[in-house]
Amino acid sequence: MRVSIQHSEPGTIEGPRTRQPALLLFASALVFGLAGSTAALAAEAGGEAVYAQYCASCHEQVSPRIPTREALTKMSPARILRTLDFGLMMSIAYPIKRNEREAVARFLGKGKDEAALPASAYCKADRPIMSAASLGNWTGWSPSQDNTRFQTTERAGLAAADIGKLELKWAYGFAGDVIAFAAPTLFNGTLFVGSAGGAVQALDASTGCVHWIYQANGPVRTAMTVAEEGARKTLLFSDQNGWVYALDARTGKSRWKKKVEEHEATRLTGSLAVHDGVAFVPAASWEETRAIDPAYKCCTFRGSVTAVRVRDGARVWKTYLVDQPKKIGTTAVSTETYGPSGAGVWSTPTIDAVRGLLYVTTGDNYSHPATATSDAVIALNLKSGAIAWSQQTTPNDVYNSSCGSRGANCPEDNGPDFDFGASAMLVKTADGRDVLVAGQKSGMVYALDPANNGKLLWQTRVGKGGVNGGVQWGMASDGRTVYASVSDVVRPAGTMGAAPIGNALLDPEKGGGLTALNIADGTKVWFAPGIPCAPPRPGCSPAQPAAVTVLPGAVFSGSMDGHFRAFSTEDGKLLWDFDTLKNFTTVNGVPASGGSLDGAGPLVAGGMVFVNSGYPRFGGMPGNVLLAFGVAK
Numbered sequence: 001m002r003v004s005i006q007h008s009e010p011g012t013i014e015g016p017r018t019r020q021p022a023l024l025l026f027a028s029a030l031v032f033g034l035a036g037s038t039a040a041l042a043a044e045a046g047g048e049a050v051y052a053q054y055c056a057s058c059h060e061q062v063s064p065r066i067p068t069r070e071a072l073t074k075m076s077p078a079r080i081l082r083t084l085d086f087g088l089m090m091s092i093a094y095p096i097k098r099n100e101r102e103a104v105a106r107f108l109g110k111g112k113d114e115a116a117l118p119a120s121a122y123c124k125a126d127r128p129i130m131s132a133a134s135l136g137n138w139t140g141w142s143p144s145q146d147n148t149r150f151q152t153t154e155r156a157g158l159a160a161a162d163i164g165k166l167e168l169k170w171a172y173g174f175a176g177d178v179i180a181f182a183a184p185t186l187f188n189g190t191l192f193v194g195s196a197g198g199a200v201q202a203l204d205a206s207t208g209c210v211h212w213i214y215q216a217n218g219p220v221r222t223a224m225t226v227a228e229e230g231a232r233k234t235l236l237f238s239d240q241n242g243w244v245y246a247l248d249a250r251t252g253k254s255r256w257k258k259k260v261e262e263h264e265a266t267r268l269t270g271s272l273a274v275h276d277g278v279a280f281v282p283a284a285s286w287e288e289t290r291a292i293d294p295a296y297k298c299c300t301f302r303g304s305v306t307a308v309r310v311r312d313g314a315r316v317w318k319t320y321l322v323d324q325p326k327k328i329g330t331t332a333v334s335t336e337t338y339g340p341s342g343a344g345v346w347s348t349p350t351i352d353a354v355r356g357l358l359y360v361t362t363g364d365n366y367s368h369p370a371t372a373t374s375d376a377v378i379a380l381n382l383k384s385g386a387i388a389w390s391q392q393t394t395p396n397d398v399y400n401s402s403c404g405s406r407g408a409n410c411p412e413d414n415g416p417d418f419d420f421g422a423s424a425m426l427v428k429t430a431d432g433r434d435v436l437v438a439g440q441k442s443g444m445v446y447a448l449d450p451a452n453n454g455k456l457l458w459q460t461r462v463g464k465g466g467v468n469g470g471v472q473w474g475m476a477s478d479g480r481t482v483y484a485s486v487s488d489v490v491r492p493a494g495t496m497g498a499a500p501i502g503n504a505l506l507d508p509e510k511g512g513g514l515t516a517l518n519i520a521d522g523t524k525v526w527f528a529p530g531i532p533c534a535p536p537r538p539g540c541s542p543a544q545p546a547a548v549t550v551l552p553g554a555v556f557s558g559s560m561d562g563h564f565r566a567f568s569t570e571d572g573k574l575l576w577d578f579d580t581l582k583n584f585t586t587v588n589g590v591p592a593s594g595g596s597l598d599g600a601g602p603l604v605a606g607g608m609v610f611v612n613s614g615y616p617r618f619g620g621m622p623g624n625v626l627l628a629f630g631v632a633k
């Protein structure tokens with residue numbers, strides 16, 4: 001079923017062509033053609049030649065999505081090798097031989113090797129794991145399965161009057177990383193958090209001491225979702241390479257590990273949802289960017305949800321959100337094209353136990369034919385995975401990264417790249433109704449009726465929207481109000497490629513903003529505009545792409561300029577502001593600094609507030625720190 005929803009202010013939607021400056025991402029990234037000619041040279045000449053052949057075309061260019069060469073040199077050779085072997089560059093590294101990998105890692109990496117953590121970083125016997133009262137928990141992407149990112153005063157352990165008194169209690173550094181993107185989880189006094197280096201750590205929430213560290217195969221940005229079966233506590237999460245893991249929360253030992261999606265471009269970003277002994281794994285992919293190579297046969301990845309048994313990882317069902325792709329034609333440069341493709345699920349599924357449904361939100365199609373399941377909110381049957389209904393908000397959004405430079409793989413009539421990156425929230429209103437609320441990169445927020453096949457209840461524009469605009473990673477709701485922050489990052493037209501570093505292009509005055517909407521009808525209650533960077537400096541952006549969090553009295557929102565702020569739920573007034581853009585002394589002895597706040601949002605529980613800082617994508621600033629705040633005594 002497909003119901004097309006009208007944008008309320010279509011005039012403010014940017015057309016595909018005008019967005020091009022933001023899309024030049026991979027304009028000159030066409031290394032692929034060079035491969036044969038210089039391969040022998042690279043093997044002989046060592047790291048510099050390998051870099052020139054396989055890396056420079058991306059890392060030397062100004063692009064919002066690519067860390068600069070300078071950012072890479074801060075990493076250790078071992079860390080870069082890990083990135084090539086089973087990290088974010090794995091697919092780029094496929095054709096690169098072992099000795100070449102080692103050579104380029106040595107050539108680039110000037111950072112220190114990650115020494116083992118000092119013994120002083122580990123918890124002493126007087127701090128046993130998961131020994132605190134279970135009151136203040138936050139057990140996945142959201143404290144509850146409705147994905148509202150709402151914490152009660154009791155569970156938060158913070159009254160509204162406490163917010164202004166928050167101070168830094170401790171900082172923890174992610175060894176060797178330039179990004180801190182994993183959503184933290186708190187369970188009975190223990191904080192569980194992944195990292196780009198694939199290290200999953202269990203930390204004491206009040207002191208930051210380490211209980212255990214588990215090394216995953218790939219970068220981990222999902223939250224650890226806690227599944228409880230009596231005394232048996234299992235942490236479920238996935239990595240960016242397609243693996244799903246179950247760990248014994250107490251020991252950090254693996255219970256099982258399974259690859260749920262075989263497509264080589266798979267990228268698992270949304271956290272797992274768990275219900276009744278079954279975990280639901282959302283899948284998205286990198287394939288959208290593969291398409292910049294004119295020789296790449298675009299596209300074959302299909303967004304999906306896989307249901308697996310918590311106990312042993314056995315598959316219960318798997319639902320693809322588009323049909324099996326077929327050959328559909330050839331491009332202007334005679335590369336075969338395939339479709340349908342895309343409709344990736346970037347966010348955490350939402351559980352509706354009452355209706356027996358699982359709600360997911362999807363991204364765009366990468367190739368034709370367009371499907372009714374892209375840029376949609378979709379309800380799946382919890383038991384069977386069958387699609388119960390689907391509400392598409394942006395039809396015909398066929399887009400891939402080649403469109404930035406109108407490359408051969410870009411469809412003639414490409415769409416606006418208005419993915420959903422945020423979960424749908426199942427909000428229980430004061431009058432006992434359920435409302436499903438979803439925010440999109442288009443800058444629109446939609447309220448759907450879960451009791452009536454997702455029928456549209458209201459829609460409100462909260463931002464301009466764009467490829468890196470609108471609602472990116474998550475909203476929050478306390479049942480009365482919906483809090484939606486937007487990115488709406490602005491790169492002045494024509495500046496792409498002009499500055500030596502990618503983040504020098506962001507507008508320091510424009511972007512960001514937090515809107516409070518009445519859950520009943522979507523009317524605006526208040527609007528807190530983005531706070532311009534002070535002092536204004538190129539490369540700093542007030543954009544607020546990170547997921548937000550609410551507790552009675554305060555909404556927490558991070559911005560790309562590194563500020564972490566709390567706003568009053570009553571009127572949007574600024575209550576508290578902490579600038580994370582600095583170096584921190586860490587409890588684990590790892591040198592760490594803050595950067596942009598993006599992706600996963602803050603966690604509030606048990607009298608403390610936790611947030612990651614560092615996100616050098618989309619023009620953001622690197623950082624590798626986890627910060628823990630508590631009320632000043």
Ligand code: HEC
Pocket residue numbers: 026029031050051054055056057058059065066067072075079080083084087088089092093096104105108178179196197219617
């Ligand atoms: C096609 C473009 C492209 C090429 C070619 C490329 N990279 Fe990257 N690289 C990226 C992008 C994009 C990211 C950021 C990925 C992300 O964080 O989403 C990145 C990130 C990285 C990171 C940081 C990963 C992390 O875990 O934080 C390292 C290290 C890296 N690249 C090394 C290399 C090396 C070494 C080469 C050459 C062998 C290379 N890259 C070639 C696009 C490229």
